[in-house]
Amino acid sequence: MNNKFSPQNFFDLSAISFADIFENIENVWEVIPKIKTYAESKSSGKPLIGKGTIIKENVVIEGPCIIGDNCIIGPNAYFREGVIIGDNVRIGSSVEIKNSIVMNNSSIPHLNYVGDSIIGLNVLLGGGTLCANFRFDEKNITVKVDDKKYDTGLMKFGAVIGDGCKTAAGAVLNPGTLLGKQCVVFPQTKVFGYYAEKTTIK
Numbered sequence: 306m307n308n309k310f311s312p313q314n315f316f317d318l319s320a321i322s323f324a325d326i327f328e329n330i331e332n333v334w335e336v337i338p339k340i341k342t343y344a345e346s347k348s349s350g351k352p353l354i355g356k357g358t359i360i361k362e363n364v365v366i367e368g369p370c371i372i373g374d375n376c377i378i379g380p381n382a383y384f385r386e387g388v389i390i391g392d393n394v395r396i397g398s399s400v401e402i403k404n405s406i407v408m409n410n411s412s413i414p415h416l417n418y419v420g421d422s423i424i425g426l427n428v429l430l431g432g433g434t435l436c437a438n439f440r441f442d443e444k445n446i447t448v449k450v451d452d453k454k455y456d457t458g459l460m461k462f463g464a465v466i467g468d469g470c471k472t473a474a475g476a477v478l479n480p481g482t483l484l485g486k487q488c489v490v491f492p493q494t495k496v497f498g499y500y501a502e503k504t505t506i507k
Contacts, residue, residue: 309450310334310448311330311331311332312327312330312333312336314333314502315465315468315484315485316408316423316425316467317468320409320426321391321409321426322391322392323343326339326406332455332457333423333465334448334457334462334465336406336423337462338459340387340388340406341386341404342387343387344368344370344387344389345369345387347371348369351369352370353372354372355372355374355375355376356374357375358372358373358375358376358378360378361378361379361382363380363381364379364380364381364382365382365383366388367383367385368385368387369387370387370389370390371388371390372388373390373391373392373393374392374393375392375393376396377395378396379395379396379415380398381398382396382397382398382399383399383400383401383402384401384402385401385402386404388402388404388406388407389406391406391408391411392409393409393410394407394410394411394413395412397412397416399416400413401420402418403419403421404420404421405420405424405463406423407419407424407428408424408428408468409426411425411426411427411430412428412430413434414432415432416432417430417432417435417436418437420436420438420439421436421459421463422436422438422465423465424466425469425470425486426468426469428466428468428470429470430472431476431492432475433474433476434475434477435476435477436478437463437477437479438462438463439460440460440480444460445460446459446460446461446481448481448483448498449497450499462481464478464483464484465483465484466478467485467486467502468487469487470486470487470488471488471489472489472490473491473492473493473494475493476491476495476496477494477496478490478496479496479497482497482498483499483500484500484506485500485504486503487502488500488502488503488504488505488506489504490506491505491506
């Protein structure tokens with residue numbers, strides 16, 4: 306596979322405490338099936354909550370979960386099937402996260418769905434941004450680069466969002482979306498495929 310898909314092209318792995326999950330990973334989406342098992346191994350199957358983290362009312366955590374230090378998890382958030390959250394992360398009201406990683410200093414403020422995805426450092430997802438993770442035709446998720454498609458072998462895979470990216474309100478990242486570092490997605494934009502770093506998507 307093309308090395309443009311290596312995790313290092315999307316994230317500064319030296320900044321996170323769980324970088325070992327990316328060891329021996331050639332294509333970044335290969336981490337997705339490892340998230341739940343990794344979280345289980347580190348947390349003994351129970352939620353592992355870091356120092357200074359605030360969990361507000363009506364938060365539901367199902368399955369293994371790791372939440373770092375100094376995070377705020379807003380009311381009615383819902384974590385499913387294995388979630389890894391870094392330090393200084395803000396998860397807002399009524400956000401649902403399933404089998405995903407959210408790295409340090411990122412913000413997912415309200416009414417978001419993040420499924421089978423990897424969110425980098427210092428990322429801001431605008432209100433209502435969705436990371437869809439399942440094709441309507443139930444086929445494997447592919448990643449499209451120009452006119453070529455790469456089969457990930459996964460039926461559930463949302464998005465990879467590189468460090469410093471921002472999405473505006475109502476953006477929809479379709480299954481198999483890869484955003485390089487510091488991309489910007491405009492409001493209500495439907496996003497497909499791979500984008501190099503610092504791309505503006507309208």
